[in-house]
Amino acid sequence: MISFIEQIGAFFRRPFEKALGELRLFLQVIYWIFVGPFVRKPFSWRSTANQMAFSGVHSVIIVFFVALFTGIVLAMQSAYQLVQFGVKSLVATLVAVSMARELGPVFTALVVAGRVGSAITAEISSMKVNEQIEALDTMAINPVRFLAVPRFLGLLVMMPCLTILADVMGMLGGFIIGYFSLKINPGLYMNMTVKFLLLKDIYTGLFKSMIFGVIIAIVGCYEGLNASGGAEGVGRSTTVSVVSSFILIILADCLLTGIFYFLNI
Amino acid sequence: MAKTVIKVENLIKTFGNRRVLDGINLEVYEGETFVIMGGSGCGKSTLLRHLIGAIKPDSGEVRIKDKDITQLDTHGMDEIKKRFGMLFQSSALLDSLSVEENVSLPLKEHTKLAPDIIKIMVKMKLGLVGLRGFENHMPSELSGGMKKRVGLARAIAMDPDIVFYDEPSAGLDPVVTAVIDKLMIDLSKKLLITSVVVTHDMNSVFRIADRIAMLHKGKILQIGTKEEIKNSTNPIVQQFIAGDVEGPIQFLTKGDDYLEHLTQ
Known part of the structure; x- marks a missing residue:
């Protein structure tokens, strides 16, 4: 019995240690953003801007396509059901609300985790295994301030922006099906979208996307800074980074949706 | 003694x-x-x-x-x-930065010198290790020996004692x-x-x-x-x-x- 409990404990030990390490890194990042600039040294705005360009601007095209096709698929799937009830104009509402509350932020986060999170881990972990992190340390340059903070801020700012893009693109996708296939009057489609889409639908989605951005940045940097074992280690930590980002994003999504649902936000 | x-x-x-x-x-x-x-x-x-x-x-x-x-x-x-400065076995230059940015990194981080002055200091350090004119090269474009010399220039950028x-x-x-x-x-x-x-x-x-x-x-x-x-x-x-x-x-x-x- 005791050995069984021990086995369960051993199984959860590594994820637990990881979560603790990620929490510690998160607190360090917060320190370097809010306290560090006043008592120690400021982080670099220039490299933050570079990270914004990398994680935000360069993700636009892929987010554009993913969201557009998600909107198209969502419209077709919901029309399949709603037409039977004779309320096909509700397709507009359904697409708008589900994009804004759920699919916009989550799909954007998954795309960005795959594209940006993996790149962050690959870059930092290859720096780690090539002594570059140690070199920063011996130059008295804090790796969290120098590497993690710009990436964290970049994602924190750009995730909501990309999510807004995804929301709009998804609704456009829905509109394409609604207009060309379901023959819904364009004016009616837009009216149905605007009337039932509340402001809180949009900002809960944007809040979610910021949390997802935090997850991607922290997991990506943590796996990078704790990589070991040469080129193989770089590959391994990159995989682990993407997989754990995905899992944490879905978990956080479930938790946040639950909170919003039960608090009626 | x-x-x-x-x-x-x-x-x-x-x-x-x-x-x-x-x-x-x-x-x-x-x-x-x-x-x-x-x-x-x-x-x-x-x-x-x-x-x-x-x-x-x-x-x-x-x-x-x-x-x-x-x-x-x-x-x-x-x-x-x-x-102090340190020259690493693998040189440990930051891959994403040019030679000049690598050497100037400690100066930018730890001093309040004007960018022009830093530029001149970097040129002097690169001159000391015999790499004049390589400021804009990336580390991936350099041979192992050149990387070591850039690493050395970076190690002495702050005029260390050790x-x-x-x-x-x-x-x-x-x-x-x-x-x-x-x-x-x-x-x-x-x-x-x-x-x-x-x-x-x-x-x-x-x-x-x-x-x-x-x-x-x-x-x-x-x-x-x-x-x-x-x-x-x-x-x-x-x-x-x-x-x-x-x-x-x-x-x-x-x-x-x-x-x-x-x-x-």
Whole structure:
């Protein structure tokens, strides 16, 4: 019995240690953003801007396509059901609300985790295994301030922006099906979208996307800074980074949706 | 008597149940080039990592300019770190930055100098290591020897008092090794830098060293000047200098327990 409990404990030990390490890194990042600039040294705005360009601007095209096709698929799937009830104009509402509350932020986060999170881990972990992190340390340059903070801020700012893009693109996708296939009057489609889409639908989605951005940045940097074992280690930590980002994003999504649902936000 | 810059006392470090450093005592004097030599796995890299404060020892002291760095917090350690430079075995240049950005990084981070001044200082440092005009190259465009020289320029960017070298000749051909050695000698003479070099390249040891410490199995066998080490009566030191297979340092499996080892 005791050995069984021990086995369960051993199984959860590594994820637990990881979560603790990620929490510690998160607190360090917060320190370097809010306290560090006043008592120690400021982080670099220039490299933050570079990270914004990398994680935000360069993700636009892929987010554009993913969201557009998600909107198209969502419209077709919901029309399949709603037409039977004779309320096909509700397709507009359904697409708008589900994009804004759920699919916009989550799909954007998954795309960005795959594209940006993996790149962050690959870059930092290859720096780690090539002594570059140690070199920063011996130059008295804090790796969290120098590497993690710009990436964290970049994602924190750009995730909501990309999510807004995804929301709009998804609704456009829905509109394409609604207009060309379901023959819904364009004016009616837009009216149905605007009337039932509340402001809180949009900002809960944007809040979610910021949390997802935090997850991607922290997991990506943590796996990078704790990589070991040469080129193989770089590959391994990159995989682990993407997989754990995905899992944490879905978990956080479930938790946040639950909170919003039960608090009626 | 020259001033003592680095003083290591009774340093002990254990990884798992393997004692990597077993009571190290040594002193490095101002302006000299001090070489730590020894075979692979003898603990010389670990010793160097203690000197730069990257690892905390189990017990013992590392004093740099009379400050025990094993007791310092990160802030205090940062202040010490600004006073020394380090050349890494793999050069450890940041891949995403150009040569100029790499060399100017410590200056930008730790000084309030104007960008123009920093630019001039970077040019001077690159000139010292014979890489004028390479400011805009990326590290991936450079050969191993050039990367080492850029790494050296970065190590001396802050005009440090002490420079640590981790295997400066690793992976370089004999001519480039000689060039790097000459640079190290020049820098320590011109800039009056105290150098601590970890290496097992015997040619460069006798070119650059003022004093040598021989490390073996976590202990210092002998410390002395070049001549003292050359004329050492210690069989381990002699075997190491000559590079003999036969001698007290054994790698090949001995006959006695070989059968036992195989059948275990």
